[in-house]
Amino acid sequence: MTAARPIWLVNGEVSTVNPADRGLAYGDGLFETMAAQDGRIRWLDLHMQRLRDGCARLAIAPVNHDAVRGEILRHCPNSGRGVMKLIITRGTGSRGYRIPQPQNPTRILGISNWPEYPSGHYTEGVRMASLTLRLGRNPALAGIKHLCRLEQVLAQQELSALDADEGVLMDELGLVVSGIACNLFAAHRGRLLTPSLSHSGVKGVMRRAVMEAAQSLGTGCETRQLTQDDLANADELFVTNAVFGIWPVRQLDQRDYRLGGLTRRFMDHFGYGQA
Amino acid sequence: MTAARPIWLVNGEVSTVNPADRGLAYGDGLFETMAAQDGRIRWLDLHMQRLRDGCARLAIAPVNHDAVRGEILRHCPNSGRGVMKLIITRGTGSRGYRIPQPQNPTRILGISNWPEYPSGHYTEGVRMASLTLRLGRNPALAGIKHLCRLEQVLAQQELSALDADEGVLMDELGLVVSGIACNLFAAHRGRLLTPSLSHSGVKGVMRRAVMEAAQSLGTGCETRQLTQDDLANADELFVTNAVFGIWPVRQLDQRDYRLGGLTRRFMDHFGYGQA
Numbered sequence: 001m002t003a004a005r006p007i008w009l010v011n012g013e014v015s016t017v018n019p020a021d022r023g024l025a026y027g028d029g030l031f032e033t034m035a036a037q038d039g040r041i042r043w044l045d046l047h048m049q050r051l052r053d054g055c056a057r058l059a060i061a062p063v064n065h066d067a068v069r070g071e072i073l074r075h076c077p078n079s080g081r082g083v084m085k086l087i088i089t090r091g092t093g094s095r096g097y098r099i100p101q102p103q104n105p106t107r108i109l110g111i112s113n114w115p116e117y118p119s120g121h122y123t124e125g126v127r128m129a130s131l132t133l134r135l136g137r138n139p140a141l142a143g144i145k146h147l148c149r150l151e152q153v154l155a156q157q158e159l160s161a162l163d164a165d166e167g168v169l170m171d172e173l174g175l176v177v178s179g180i181a182c183n184l185f186a187a188h189r190g191r192l193l194t195p196s197l198s199h200s201g202v203k204g205v206m207r208r209a210v211m212e213a214a215q216s217l218g219t220g221c222e223t224r225q226l227t228q229d230d231l232a233n234a235d236e237l238f239v240t241n242a243v244f245g246i247w248p249v250r251q252l253d254q255r256d257y258r259l260g261g262l263t264r265r266f267m268d269h270f271g272y273g274q275a
Numbered sequence: 276m277t278a279a280r281p282i283w284l285v286n287g288e289v290s291t292v293n294p295a296d297r298g299l300a301y302g303d304g305l306f307e308t309m310a311a312q313d314g315r316i317r318w319l320d321l322h323m324q325r326l327r328d329g330c331a332r333l334a335i336a337p338v339n340h341d342a343v344r345g346e347i348l349r350h351c352p353n354s355g356r357g358v359m360k361l362i363i364t365r366g367t368g369s370r371g372y373r374i375p376q377p378q379n380p381t382r383i384l385g386i387s388n389w390p391e392y393p394s395g396h397y398t399e400g401v402r403m404a405s406l407t408l409r410l411g412r413n414p415a416l417a418g419i420k421h422l423c424r425l426e427q428v429l430a431q432q433e434l435s436a437l438d439a440d441e442g443v444l445m446d447e448l449g450l451v452v453s454g455i456a457c458n459l460f461a462a463h464r465g466r467l468l469t470p471s472l473s474h475s476g477v478k479g480v481m482r483r484a485v486m487e488a489a490q491s492l493g494t495g496c497e498t499r500q501l502t503q504d505d506l507a508n509a510d511e512l513f514v515t516n517a518v519f520g521i522w523p524v525r526q527l528d529q530r531d532y533r534l535g536g537l538t539r540r541f542m543d544h545f546g547y548g549q550a
Contacts, residue, residue, distance in 0.1 A: 006370075008294035016291035017299060019283035019383050024292060024362070026424035027302035033370075058425070059432060083370060087299070090428075095281075095308075095358060095387050097424065097431035097455060108294050112370050136411025136475075137447050140429055148423030149301035149372065150333070153365075154415055156372035157334060172412050172447075180372060200411075 005082070006112040012071060021106055023089030026097065027148035029106075030054040030089075032205075034072070035243045036082040036111075041072060043242050046205040051088065054144050060090050061103040071109060081114035083243055087147070117244055121165065122273030125250030125259055126239065128179070129164035130228065131155055135171045137199040145202045155180045166239060168231070168252065171200045176226040182241040183207035185221075186234035187262040192221040193230065206240035213269055219262060236260035238267075245272035280357070281387040287346060296381055298364025301372065302423035304381075305329040305364075307480075309347070310518045311357040311386075316347060318517050321480040326363065329419050335365050336378040346384060356389035358518055362422070392519055396440065397548030400525030400534055401514065403454070404439035405503065406430055410446045412474035420477045430455045441514060443506070443527060446475045451501040457516040458482035460496075461509035462537040467496040468505065481515035488544055494537060511535035513542075520547035 010017055022028035032051055035042040048065055055062050072084060087108040093100040133155050141148070151169075159167040159180060166179045176195050178184050183204040186193045192214050197203055214221035231237065237249035237257050246267045248259040267273045285292055297303035307326055310317040323340055330337050347359060362383040368375035408430050416423070426444075434442040434455060441454045451470050453459050458479040461468045467489050472478055489496035506512060512524035512532050521542045523534040542548045 006295065010294060017294050017296070019285055019292050019385060020281065021292070021299070024296070024299045025422070026428055027422055028425060028428050085370070095360070095390070097427045098435065099428065099432055110294060115370070133415055134413065136413035136416070138409065138411035138426065140408055141411070141425060146425055147300070147302055148425050150303060150416060150421055150423045151413065152372045153301055153303050153374065157374055160373065
């Protein structure tokens with residue numbers, strides 16, 4: 001594609017969105033944010049799997065995954081890097097929360113330029129700050145990458161006033177959930193730990209890739225409740241998302257962390273931080 | 276307006292929505308649903324006040340309230356009834372949760388036909404069922420009529436499988452919050468009670484009108500934590516929203532309620548259920 005980015009396709013056409021779309025009215029939909037490079041999408045299978053799972057949990061009519069996958073690949077930048085964002089909403093409906101029958105989901109695909117992350121984020125790590133905003137707990141929505149993201153908007157606003165690159169979010173009980181736009185892993189005596197996300201947060205595609213690799217890399221990965229003390233007592237911390245991959249954490253609040261061997265092993269395994 | 280409804284205006288024009296709008300991307304916005312009749316909007320001052328409060332809490336750039344008010348009244352049906360829905364989003368932005376500077380909020384106005392509610396909802400009351408879905412608790416978002424409404428979509432889906440007109444929603448601690456699209460009041464020995472909504476729920480315009488009228492009607496209105504037992508022990512229950520006004524509750528789960536004098540007093544005061 002040579003047109004100026006971002007480019008937006010709505011149901012396959014360069015177009016706009018119906019004001020009656022339930023994605024806008026109620027956040028009634030899902031999204032995937034994907035790293036594109038040289039005509040390929042990293043983690044495409046995992047993105048499609050999560051999309052399928054999300055549709056099932058929200059009872060959104062299943063999209064034609066082959067068609068969606070084909071559309072993504074057709075519009076993927078042939079050379080260089082970019083970010084592709086896919087939004088699937090439940091489509092338009094009449095007034096009210098009732099789910100329309102039949103559903104005609106809306107498919108929105110955006111192609112944006114690659115964000116130029118500071119290279120130090122990979123080589124030295126990011127500085128994080130614990131945020132005061134608490135995430136609500138709701139098992140019915142936990143884990144899903146749905147469109148209701150006001151908590152993240154408010155968290156990003158809080159972070160903007162702090163001298164840090166990312167924020168650590170806790171839930172109403174004070175349990176650690178994630179970063180604002182990333183998942184969080186802690187290394188403790190050679191073991192990898194990550195929050196279970198049974199009550200809050202998004203189950204990231206890169207989180208899943210790390211959890212799967214943890215078996216072959218011999219660290220294992222335990223998903224469980226994590227407290228702020230667990231983070232303070234960790235040997236290493238790192239954060240993940242499907243676009244930037246893995247960033248070590250070099251500071252959280254008052255504590256400094258080293259870029260340790262376990263984090264390095266995962267970054268090397270996936271090839272992050274090489275460029 | 277004589278065009279077929281619904282009619283949608285985006286920033287004053289019959290138009291559509293930019294796919295990069297943050298209302299769609301993140302639920303980053305607010306809405307008001309208003310009852311229109313014969314060129315007038317019921318509770319317009321309270322709607323505008325809540326919109327102003329919501330913008331302040333979410334740090335959405337203040338909209339020009341005189342202009343918005345003027346636009347609403349200009350498109351209000353001259354005769355008969357209708358429902359007007361105003362959506363204010365934070366506008367478009369580049370990728371990511373960070374709030375754009377400057378903000379250019381998007382204004383979306385929809386005009387729909389009046390829903391034909393069963394007259395028995397006013398004269399006999401509605402049947403309610405307690406839902407199993409729990410609302411997350413988040414003081415930062417509680418009370419605001421924001422666009423993140425997936426909990427209500429899932430609640431409405433749960434209700435659809437039950438033999439009831441509306442659902443009672445509890446929060447994660449089991450405290451009563453509201454109906455799905457309405458607020459809830461309980462009468463107990465001549466006193467009016469309603470959930471405080473400090474951690475979940477929407478502070479409805481009709482809820483506020485009832486709370487203000489409760490002073491002049493001599494019942495007072497106590498906002499506090501309410502349990503399911505409080506509802507089971509209530510003498511009367513009624514639900515409110517700005518479109519239908521007030522409906523008595525004639526059944527909640529296994530218990531029947533009478534349409535009592537206190538509910539009747541509020542309905543008469545506002546003129547609901549006369550037509």
